[in-house]
Every structure is written in C-alpha cells, then in structure tokens.
Amino acid sequence: MNVFLWVLAAIHGALIVNAIGNLMRFRHAKSKPYAAGPLPKISVLVPARNEEHHLPRLIQSFNLQDHPNAELIVYDDLSSDDTWSIISASENERVSGLRGTALPEGWVGKVHACYQLSLKASGKVLLFIDADTEFQSPEALQRMCRRFETRPTSTILTGMTLLKGRGQLIVTMVGNLILACIPWWLGKHMPFHQLSAVNGQCWMIETKDYRRLEPHVFAKNEVLEDVMIGRYLHKRGLIPLLDDVRSELAVYMYSSFGEAWKGFRKNSAAALGSSTWISSITLLIYFLIFVAAPFFNIWFLFSIYALKWITDQSTNHSFIVTLLTPFSYLLTILIGIDSIFTRSRGRIEWKGRTIK
Numbered sequence: 001m002n003v004f005l006w007v008l009a010a011i012h013g014a015l016i017v018n019a020i021g022n023l024m025r026f027r028h029a030k031s032k033p034y035a036a037g038p039l040p041k042i043s044v045l046v047p048a049r050n051e052e053h054h055l056p057r058l059i060q061s062f063n064l065q066d067h068p069n070a071e072l073i074v075y076d077d078l079s080s081d082d083t084w085s086i087i088s089a090s091e092n093e094r095v096s097g098l099r100g101t102a103l104p105e106g107w108v109g110k111v112h113a114c115y116q117l118s119l120k121a122s123g124k125v126l127l128f129i130d131a132d133t134e135f136q137s138p139e140a141l142q143r144m145c146r147r148f149e150t151r152p153t154s155t156i157l158t159g160m161t162l163l164k165g166r167g168q169l170i171v172t173m174v175g176n177l178i179l180a181c182i183p184w185w186l187g188k189h190m191p192f193h194q195l196s197a198v199n200g201q202c203w204m205i206e207t208k209d210y211r212r213l214e215p216h217v218f219a220k221n222e223v224l225e226d227v228m229i230g231r232y233l234h235k236r237g238l239i240p241l242l243d244d245v246r247s248e249l250a251v252y253m254y255s256s257f258g259e260a261w262k263g264f265r266k267n268s269a270a271a272l273g274s275s276t277w278i279s280s281i282t283l284l285i286y287f288l289i290f291v292a293a294p295f296f297n298i299w300f301l302f303s304i305y306a307l308k309w310i311t312d313q314s315t316n317h318s319f320i321v322t323l324l325t326p327f328s329y330l331l332t333i334l335i336g337i338d339s340i341f342t343r344s345r346g347r348i349e350w351k352g353r354t355i356k
Helices: 001-033 055-063 083-087 109-120 140-149 169-181 186-189 207-213 226-233 255-273 275-298 299-314 319-323 325-344
Strands: 044-050 068-075 095-099 124-130 133-135 153-160 161-162 203-206 237-243 250-253
Touching: 001 186, 001 237, 001 275, 001 299, 044 140, 044 319, 055 068, 055 095, 055 133, 068 083, 083 095, 083 203, 083 275, 095 109, 095 153, 109 124, 109 207, 124 140, 124 207, 140 153, 140 226, 153 169, 153 226, 161 169, 169 255, 169 299, 169 325, 186 237, 203 207, 203 255, 207 319, 250 325, 255 275, 275 299, 275 325, 299 319, 299 325
Parallel strands: 044 068, 044 124, 068 095, 153 237, 161 250
Antiparallel strands: 124 203, 133 250, 153 203
C-alpha cells in the first residue's frame, strides 16, 4: 500500500508541476512583442452542421475584424436548419459558404468538412475554428496572426480558448486535461509525438504545410481527430505549440448540461482508448488517481483541488466551479462509462449522425 500511495503522490506532483509550467508559459508568451509589418492573407475555416444559433454571432464578430486581408469560409454540412440561409445572407464579401454533399464512406463529418474548406481557401495561413466561436474584439484576428508570425520555425499554433456556455462542471475538464496532462511548456522540444495534440476549436497552420501533409486526410475516420492530427504533425516535423487565445476567442460550447453530456460522450471512449478493454483500464486508472485517491489519504484531496485551481485559473473558470471539483471528476467518470458502453453498442450519435 505504501508503494501505491507513493506512486499516486508522484503522479499528483508531476501533474501539478506540469500545470504550473503551462501557466507560466501562458504568461511569458503574452509578454512577448508581436511581429511587425504586413500580414499574410488568412483563411478562417468553419465546419457547420445545424449551427443557426451560433453562426450569426461568429459572422458578426468576424465582420468587425480589422485584419486587412482575411476571409471566412463556412461549410454547411447538410444542415436541416437555417445554417445556409444565414451564410448566404451575409453582405460581407469576405464571407462565403460552401454547400456540403453526401459524406464519403470512411470519413467523419467534421473532418471531411475541414478538408473541403481547405481546398477552397486562398489564404497563406489557415485558421480552423468551430461555428460556436466568437472573436472577442476587432483586433483579435490580427493579434493571433502576429503571434503566429513570431512562432519558432517548424511549429504550428493551437489555442486555449475562453470556454463559455452551459455545463461548466463538465466543460472545465477540457482545460484541466489540456493543461495538466500535456507539457506545452517544453515548446518545440516536446520529445514524443504521443504528447502532442491540437485543440480542434482553434489551430493555425501555413497553407503550404497543410497541402504538403494533408492532416485531415490522414485523420479522415477519427472521432478524436485533433489529437491524432497533433501527433501526426509532430511526427512529420511540425510541433504544435499552445497559445493563450482567451482574449481573442470565446467558444460557446453547449447550450445545456444535457447537450454537454452528449458532446463529451461522443469522443470520451476514443480519448480513453481504441477498444473497450483499453478504455475501461484507462478509466479505472483515472478513477484511482482523481476520485479514489482521497479515500486512501486525505492529502490527495488537497492536491486535486490545487491542480484544478491552477487549470481553472488558466481557463477563467469561476471559484464555484473550482469549489465543486470532486463533482467534475465524478462526472468525467460517469460520462466515460456511458461513452464506452454506448460505443460498444455502436450507438454514439452527434447531430443526427452515428459515429464510431
């Protein structure tokens, strides 16, 4: 038992140190000067399926952007609502739409949409974002592009966005996972591709690199495509770096707790492992580290709160959300169980489509 407790303590300590390193990297990156001079054209690419409630906010915020050479292209993925009407009603010549066709066999909907968008893009830089995104200020896109221009060579940027919407007890775990488990502070010296990822809500890549590597083709059948794309790009010599874009981009992830549950259920099993057995073992380890540990020693409760407080500070979550930390971890376990069980029966659905 003593060995088990020491192993738990080492894991908790490593996660806390890693989260602190990422928080310090965030603050250091914000203090660096932006690139000067003219900016390259950027294509903002948005996959959309039944997004009539979110698109007006995104398009309006894009219309206000002061970037001198930017375009917004939205892919309407066979929506059954007014998504296409909203796109086509835009009077901004910088905004255009692409009507989707039947999903080819072997492709996941969002991945296919992003690839089709990339084929139409005319910018030197591609920015992939979700339809529930909002630019926070008129300078947001220009600031992101200037930071992209100053990034180290052989890297791309992915963003930690400001997470809004309902279901915050679940949503808060996005930042917790991204900031506690991945050593972003290592920068382009990240040693293993298994530690890399991109955040599918926001990532930027030069068009020439995208066309050369075609990451969405590589991940065409992946539910967890952003993780697989990050690992793939790392292996091909492009290291994803995490940028703090909370001041630039807000994402309204879900409109209700139930929607948040379904949203996390669709990919939790894939995040845990490729099979039911692997996913179950991974979830059991997660349970021991974050839920069961305080029952072995009360000090683990304090370390769990410390870890969550650090990541919540990095993602602008409220004190109430941090106070309810045990419930967030417990909900993660329950969603994981639901996701594993639902996947094993082939019944995971999202926006009217069955996914693997």
